[in-house]
Amino acid sequence: MRLVKDGLRQTRRVLGGLALAGLAAAAPAAAETLAVGVQQVPPDEVYIARDWGEPYGLEVEATQFSSGGDMLKAFLAGRVMVANGGSGRLVTLAAQQPETFYIIGTQQSGGDRYSLVVRKDSEAGGIADLKGKKLGVVTGTGTYGTFLVYLQEQGLSEADFQIVNMKIDDLRAAVEQQLVDAAVMWEPFVAIAEEMGNVKRLVSMKGVNESPNFLLANRAFTDENPETIVKFLASSIDAADFIEADPAEAGQLAADQIAKGGVEVPAKALETAFTRISVKREVTDDMVSELVPVAEAMQAAGKIGEVPDFGSFVRRDLYEQALDLAGSTTN
């Protein structure tokens, strides 16, 4: 049965790839338009800095949102057809509005993008040295969830520390001012703080989990326009390949893009961030299974009724077609 399924999938991939390669060859004549929601995060800055859709005849209308919540509101209102979201929001969406979306890929993932930072002059050599001390965190985020898993792995728990809930932008200053002894932060905040010179990375959460931000596509739009979503994914794979191949250039590109709005970020910090953020677009089984404990916790808290079948939301076929399309266009 599994062999038959695999065979069918393979055939679909090849046919889809061939069809889309043909589309790509003829593409520039008639550009399709796709409304995409992005955030003020380095991988998205790289994506909007260049016209990655151009080789596929895809015109990407990117709208930059101030928060993931606002982006998902726009996504549900049908203003953008593609958005991205972390596990908490995704679980809520899957439980309450399962008919609205597909998971088509990941925007960023990897535990290495989460770190525990301390003041540069701190004598702490590891997490155990911080027992009983004040830790600045942003509760309710994927970063904090990952940190809790890390603590468990180390035989520790929240109760071993004084947890102080803060805003991400305030954590660096709080560590510098010794308002807290350490802080759990995510990229690019860690790299920027390191670049500013007053904090250092004590622990990386690499390997703890993947904690992906998923790329979501409007279900009705995807059903009607699968080729548009495939082209978007292909363009997104190209951007990811570029970041992985040359983090320094990607850092500079993102810094230049951010500077267009009058904001100055050291390109070096963004380069460092890109070496810690995984931008691979593929949704793995491990990533999907990470959603289950999140959903179970939300179910126990009465936030959702049932734990959704997350695998049913994932459209790997679209990713595979996009991979073929990206490859065929590059070659």
Next chain:
Amino acid sequence: MPPGFRLFDRVIVVVQFLLPILGLLLFWELAVRTGLAQASILPAPSTILARAVELLGLTGERAVLFGHIGASLKRALLAFALAVAVGVPLGFLLGLSREAQLWVSPILSLMLPLPAVAWTPILLVVFGPGDLTIVIVCFLGAVFPVLYSTMQGVRACGTQPVWVVRSMGGSRLDVLRRVLIPASLPALITGFKLGMAHSWRTLVAAEMLAALSSGLGYMIFSARSYMDVSTMFVGVVCLAAIGMAIEHLLFGTLERATIHRWYVRDAGTGGRQ
């Protein structure tokens, strides 16, 4: 008083106004330079000025700051103009008609305590991010001070001056032109000042949530997102300076051209002519 002395007096007034601000800046600069305050958390005024010069394009870089200031001013002034267009006629109506007041007051009482920014998430869903949402939020911030001040101004006028003009054969338009508008002008201008101040303050929060790519609120929010502290302070200083400039230049000029001229003259002649 000879013109030379008048100019000297004016200079003294300006210096007196600026002196405490300059003193504060000097103290701030010294605090950073002596290490009392950390530069990475509170940049020195000189650092902020240098960054502002860069953002203004004076060092050859792109002049992004003008774009942000222009976008913010456009939104705030448009919202304020709409608030005046709606608030002044409605204020006159409610000030003059007890029946209109009975009908509209409950709705106003319900709307007044709501902070304008609280509408942003709802408007974001309805209209999406962008200028329309921001202008509506700023309008909601500005319209109530204008409306209430106009109402108060009209009510404070009393009925006697109206009767006098009417008994002398004046039309309703005469009553409006010669009694109601001049009498309510001080309250109106106070309402305009408050309305513009509310529009300007609301703008920052609205731009942080709903601006797509421009505006001082957007710039501050973006800078915060990437820990660019100097740019954040440039945005904050711009907001304060422009807010102050609007109040002193725009409304100060308006006050001097109307209230000061008319009422000072009235004080000398015993009444408006």
